[in-house]
Amino acid sequence: MDFQLSEDQRAFADMAQSLFADYCTDDKLREHDTSGKPFMQDLWPQCVSAGLHSILIPESAGGLGLGMTELLAVLIQQGRALAQVPLWQTQVAASALAALTGNAAAEQAVQAAMQGELISVSLESLSSSHGAQLRVEGGKVYGKLHAVALGAQARYLLAAAKASNGNQLVLVDLAAAGVQKAEGMREDYCAVADVTLFDAPAIATLDEAAVRWVSEYAIASTAALQQGVTQAQLERTVAYVSERKQFDRPIGSFQLVAGQMADGYILMQAQRSTLSQLVWRLDEHLPSAPQAHALRAQSNELGLKVGRVAQHVHGGMGVDVTYPMHRFLFWCRALAVEVGSGEHHLEALGQWLADNDNLGWKYDLPEAR
Numbered sequence: 001m002d003f004q005l006s007e008d009q010r011a012f013a014d015m016a017q018s019l020f021a022d023y024c025t026d027d028k029l030r031e032h033d034t035s036g037k038p039f040m041q042d043l044w045p046q047c048v049s050a051g052l053h054s055i056l057i058p059e060s061a062g063g064l065g066l067g068m069t070e071l072l073a074v075l076i077q078q079g080r081a082l083a084q085v086p087l088w089q090t091q092v093a094a095s096a097l098a099a100l101t102g103n104a105a106a107e108q109a110v111q112a113a114m115q116g117e118l119i120s121v122s123l124e125s126l127s128s129s130h131g132a133q134l135r136v137e138g139g140k141v142y143g144k145l146h147a148v149a150l151g152a153q154a155r156y157l158l159a160a161a162k163a164s165n166g167n168q169l170v171l172v173d174l175a176a177a178g179v180q181k182a183e184g185m186r187e188d189y190c191a192v193a194d195v196t197l198f199d200a201p202a203i204a205t206l207d208e209a210a211v212r213w214v215s216e217y218a219i220a221s222t223a224a225l226q227q228g229v230t231q232a233q234l235e236r237t238v239a240y241v242s243e244r245k246q247f248d249r250p251i252g253s254f255q256l257v258a259g260q261m262a263d264g265y266i267l268m269q270a271q272r273s274t275l276s277q278l279v280w281r282l283d284e285h286l287p288s289a290p291q292a293h294a295l296r297a298q299s300n301e302l303g304l305k306v307g308r309v310a311q312h313v314h315g316g317m318g319v320d321v322t323y324p325m326h327r328f329l330f331w332c333r334a335l336a337v338e339v340g341s342g343e344h345h346l347e348a349l350g351q352w353l354a355d356n357d358n359l360g361w362k363y364d365l366p367e368a369r
Contacts, residue, residue, distance in 0.1 A: 005073055012055070013073035019046055020081035026324045029082060033321075038153045038191030039084045047085055048116040056095040056217075061107075062114045063091070063098075067283040068217065072224045072275070079228020082327055084190050086118055086150055088221035093119040093158040096206060096214050097171065105203035109156050109171060120154035120174075122195075123215055125161055127340030134161035134170070134197065136205065140178075141170050141197045149338075151193030152183045160211055161202075167211045171204040172197065188327070188334040216292040218339045220282060223275045223299040226335050230268045230306050233328040237261065237310040240317075240325075257313055264306040271295070271302045290356075293349035299335070300342030307332035 005013060023043040032040055047053050055071045057063025064070075071088065078087060094113035097106040113119055122145045125133045134143035141161060151157065157172045172179065178200035181193040238261055241252030251257050274295045281288040307329040311318035318325050336342070 005069070009070055009073050012052075012070050013077055015050060016052060016074040016077040017081075019043075019050060019052075020077055020083045024081035024083050029324065029327060030322070032084065033189050033327075036185075038150060039086060043083060044085045045116065047087060052087060053091055053116065054094075054114060056091045057110065057114065058095065058098050061094070061098040061110045063094075068220055068279045069283055071221065072279050075221055075224035076228035076231070079225040079230075079331070080232040082188075082229070082232075082331055084188065086120075086154075088218070088225075089121045089149065090117075090119045092214060092217045092221065093121050093156070095217075096158070096169065096210050097204065099210070100204055100206060103204050105173075106171065109204070112155055117156075118150055118154035119156045119158055120148050120150050121214070121218065122148045122151075122157065122159040123218060123339055124148075125159065126167065126211070126215060127344045134159055136161045136163040136168060136170055136202055139202055141172055141200045141202050144194065144196045146194050147184070147186065147192040148195050149186070149190055149192055151191075151195045152181045153191060157195065158214070160215075163205075166208045168208065169206040169210050169214060170202040171206075172200050173203055176200055176203075186334055188330040190334065212289065215339065216278070216282060216288050219292045219296045219299075220275065220278050222335050222338045223271065223278075223295050226299045226303045226332070227268065227272060227275060229328055229331050229335070230264070230271075230302055233306060233310050233325075233332075234261065234264055234268065236325065236328075237264075237313060241313055251313065260309045260313065264309060267302045267306060271298050274298050290349055290352050293345040293352065296339065296345040297342040297349070300345075303332035303336050 023040060023046070051064055052074055054063035055066050055074065057065070059065035075088060090113050094110045098110050100106040109119060124145050133145055134141055145159060148157065151174070154174055157174050158169055159172065161168055161170045178198050180196040183191065183193045186192045238252065241257055241261070242250050244251050252261070274291070278288055278291045278295050281291055311325060311329050314325050317323045
């Protein structure tokens with residue numbers, strides 16, 4: 001397998017790396033942490049100006065019309081820099097809406113996204129143990145969503161909801177009547193809001209195929225962020241344990257610490273392989289449900305395990321908020337709940353395997369199905 005990016009894809013990664021390096025130094029991240037700002041509002045216009053917010057949006061709607069691989073290259077750099085900007089949410093939502101031709105509200109939302117306005121995405125209803133949190137009845141949306149990223153700052157919300165004919169995606173104008181928001185701040189210093197909808201109009205709806213499409217792209221996006229977070233986290237931790245001494249020896253020379261770093265590296269490379277497979281399948285328009293569920297569970301394990309180990313081997317420095325390491329664990333925790341828990345996706349993968357027990361080389365149907 002060849003995991004290398006093409007020259008054009010590498011150019012996206014280099015541009016993103018250069019941009020984030022200017023705005024995401026440790027000092028600037030500390031300023032953002034204490035500022036109370038909902039996200040990095042000085043960085044976001046630069047992302048819009050560079051076109052990083054429109055990689056997936058079709059050319060017919062004014063976007064770049066590229067694939068998930070190009071977005072992957074950017075999101076890994078975003079994760080490495082801990083750049084708190086809504087790069088994947090807005091363009092995944094806008095890309096799904098761009099396919100809904102003939103709907104004036106959807107077209108308006110896509111054009112707003114192209115101008116840098118935010119579209120928040122919530123898939124909570126698909127993974128909640130309590131069942132669907134939103135429902136659609138007669139073109140109106142009812143229910144409550146918890147901790148929606150930038151729910152108070154976004155102009156639109158694209159959320160999964162239960163309808164009489166199955167799951168749908170509904171687009172809601174967050175400034176409309178029937179929408180209430182209670183603001184808060186997530187541990188990775190991204191603003192969130194509990195959004196209550198009562199008799200709020202669904203200005204556009206997308207079918208169950210769109211629900212699956214958005215879910216798979218959301219999983220790939222958050223996994224790409226986790227890959228970047230883990231890469232930078234391991235690099236910083238290896239540098240620290242190579243310098244920090246105990247008993248006149250670098251603690252990285254102790255067998256237990258070296259083994260923990262190796263385990264983290266192996267987990268990261270395993271997730272990279274699974275992520276690359278899913279991204280390739282998405283770009284080739286192949287069915288990707290089991291790959292997405294497997295990747296989500298793997299990313300959850302990767303983030304939480306490596307995050308805890310990295311903080312642990314830093315000792316007291318790991319919990320010192322003037323030292324950068326704690327932010328990586330905060331991001332790992334936030335990403336672990338972004339699109340459903342690992343346990344939920346393992347259950348969904350098991351159900352998929354039970355429903356598709358005649359695939360593979362010794363059966364009649366191809367695995368690509």
